[in-house]
Amino acid sequence: MGPSKCGTLATAVTVICTVTLLVTPGVTFANPTPTPMPSLSPSAPLPETRDLKAVRKQLDQLYHDAAVATDAYNAAEEASKKQSARIIELAKENVKLQHKVAYLKDRAGAAVRAQYRTGAMLPEARLILSDDPQMLLDNAAILLQGERAIHGLIEEMIRAQQDLEQYAKDASAQWQKLEGQRQTKAAAAKEVARQIAAAERLEARLEKKEKERLAQLEREAELRAQTAWLNTGVLKNSKGQATEAGMRAAQFAMDQLGKPYVWGAEGPDSYDCSGLTSQAWAAAGHPIVRTSQEQWNWLKRVDIKDMRPGDLIIYFEDASHVGMYIGDGAMIHAPRPGRNVTIAGAGSMPILGVVRPGA
Structure with missing residues (x-):
């Protein structure tokens, strides 16, 4: 990977870390895991x-x-x-x-x-x-x-x-x-x-003000969850170094920033969550299974403390969402309909586990 691409990835990681990690030291929050709700x-x-x-x-x-x-x-x-x-x-x-x-x-x-x-x-x-x-x-x-x-x-x-x-x-x-x-x-x-x-x-x-307030509530909830996750010290001794393939996959995902989420999409103009991760690893030369549930079931599992850029973070108990870790406590993902590919805190949602393609 050339220096310019590495610089792009590093800059983006720095930006997200500034947003998600600058929190008041010592502040504690409630358990970020939401209470399960019945299907609607x-x-x-x-x-x-x-x-x-x-x-x-x-x-x-x-x-x-x-x-x-x-x-x-x-x-x-x-x-x-x-x-x-x-x-x-x-x-x-x-x-x-x-x-x-x-x-x-x-x-x-x-x-x-x-x-x-x-x-x-x-x-x-x-x-x-x-x-x-x-x-x-x-x-x-x-x-x-x-x-x-x-x-x-x-x-x-x-x-x-x-x-x-x-x-x-x-x-x-x-x-x-x-x-x-x-x-x-x-x-x-x-x-x-x-x-x-x-x-x-x-x-x-x-109404417009309610939508703005709703978006603010979502951001606050994500920040609380990310802060509580970091306060556990889970990344304190993290030393995972990205492989060349992992960096290629992460760079591919970074290049998709701002593209819309569309369910069932695998690019190049739009993605769903697992469409983004599967295409990123295909671009890195290591094709993987398509869905987040298959990725959880078939790829090698690693401890959170050992995760490195390019690893996939699987969310929720039913493995219904996936993002790609890019380092420094951040991940990139295609969130949901109406949203675009974006960077977020890796702990902003309940983590089921981490898997490693190409292992």
């Missing part, structure tokens, strides 16, 4: 309320549910891509086998025709009636070779036909799976739209 039905009437703290909790829950549905959509999308690729692969193999079966049939037919081309008398009869001992031996060897060749061709043709039937069955099974994933994806997409629409309806009821 987007079709249910929204309560008439001007309690902005209650509104914030409702919005958090709605966008959280949208994130869960987005993960389900992304997982179904990835499965559909794999199954479509497998169907194409099976179709190509099917065509090859069809050509092979036709070729073997031609060869077997030609071999049989060649053995009987000399006349109506069977080769066995000609062999027995021969008076020449040497011819007798030569004909016996040729006859044996011919029969073995024909039997071999027939056996190979039978195996090819069986393979052809199996490929057809596999393709049929993959088509059924693909259809199931399409239905799952459609249902997830509908659920995402419902949750986001409910959040937008709730926000639309607020």
